[in-house]
Amino acid sequence: MKYIRKYKKRSTIILCILVFFLLISSVFGRYIHNIISQYLLETKGFYFNSSILNVNGKNYNINNWDGVNTYTLTIDLNNRKNAERVTKTDISYTINVNCPSTVSCTLSKNSGIIRTEDETDSYQISVTPLQNFYANDTVLVETSVSSNLPYHKTMSAAYTIGVEKSNFSYEIEDSVNSKYLTIRFLNSISYYQVESPFLNYDVGDQISLDDYNNLTDENKNKCFSAIVTLQYNPEKLFVDMMNSLYLHRLSDNYQEQTINGYQYVSKFSFKVNASSSSEIIFYKDDITKNYTYPVVNPTSVIQVSVNTAN
Numbered sequence: 001m002k003y004i005r006k007y008k009k010r011s012t013i014i015l016c017i018l019v020f021f022l023l024i025s026s027v028f029g030r031y032i033h034n035i036i037s038q039y040l041l042e043t044k045g046f047y048f049n050s051s052i053l054n055v056n057g058k059n060y061n062i063n064n065w066d067g068v069n070t071y072t073l074t075i076d077l078n079n080r081k082n083a084e085r086v087t088k089t090d091i092s093y094t095i096n097v098n099c100p101s102t103v104s105c106t107l108s109k110n111s112g113i114i115r116t117e118d119e120t121d122s123y124q125i126s127v128t129p130l131q132n133f134y135a136n137d138t139v140l141v142e143t144s145v146s147s148n149l150p151y152h153k154t155m156s157a158a159y160t161i162g163v164e165k166s167n168f169s170y171e172i173e174d175s176v177n178s179k180y181l182t183i184r185f186l187n188s189i190s191y192y193q194v195e196s197p198f199l200n201y202d203v204g205d206q207i208s209l210d211d212y213n214n215l216t217d218e219n220k221n222k223c224f225s226a227i228v229t230l231q232y233n234p235e236k237l238f239v240d241m242m243n244s245l246y247l248h249r250l251s252d253n254y255q256e257q258t259i260n261g262y263q264y265v266s267k268f269s270f271k272v273n274a275s276s277s278s279e280i281i282f283y284k285d286d287i288t289k290n291y292t293y294p295v296v297n298p299t300s301v302i303q304v305s306v307n308t309a310n
Helices: 002-006 008-043 209-213
Strands: 059-065 071-078 091-098 103-107 111-114 120-129 138-149 153-163 168-173 180-187 191-194 206-208 226-231 237-239 255-259 262-272 276-284 303-308
Touching: 059 168, 071 111, 071 138, 071 153, 091 103, 103 138, 111 120, 120 138, 168 303, 180 226, 191 209, 206 209, 237 262
Parallel strands: 059 153
Antiparallel strands: 071 120, 091 111, 091 138, 103 120, 138 153, 168 180, 180 276, 191 206, 226 262, 226 303, 237 276, 255 262
8 A cells, every 4th residue: 555655656557557458358358259159159050140240249330311211221141151051940030229219210020030941031220310310410229139049149230320411312232142232312302403494494493393293294304303323343233124213214324335245234324303212223243242332331332423403
């Protein structure tokens, strides 16, 4: 005690260092324990994995929520380590989610089963605002999954969802072993802009949604709310040519690429209606890839550019 009183400052520093190392050791110990537990389960032929969740948890930062509409998170699960190592029995699991009081989180289901023949399963979390949100506000959504049979294993992830007051946003939903990805667009602009003059309208004039709906199809084609251009590598992705957005693509900004003597679409543009959402499917060349954006990948496999009404 005399030593501590005499060397109070030095003792405080030493104590802080000891506490720091104890905390580090505790965290690192849990990390090692989880890795070893997963290895032991895999030696028994049990594989319970996800591209999003992890035994030591994963953290994601998302900044494309408008703070008004419901935000949906999709979490994929599988029963394999690779193509050769697959769990030979069904895996039952339960789901948990934690949300702040400012939002409501609804699970698409509370439990599930990964069937041996399916090898994959998934669930969704719908995050709905319960108050007004403003630019740069955030909410923390945590989810975990625990297998029940034949062995116990828990994986988790935490999402920090930030509000960005953008008039237009998009996201890509995908998972490993999925044959296709889905890119979704949300246009929050509630009006149109004139591209070519008609009737009493000049170029650049704004048209309300109600007035636009009363126009003829010919005059509607002279207006836009958002024009979206997609560009991608056709060696990786193939657009669903039966999709209505592709079928109604614009004649300009359209490109094809020759691969092995065949022509493949690599770029096209289309209009998105005001105050609407829409989506397009792209088939994948490599189903082992997961192109989910912005959750799994910080950059999009599809280059998206948009021109919105002013």
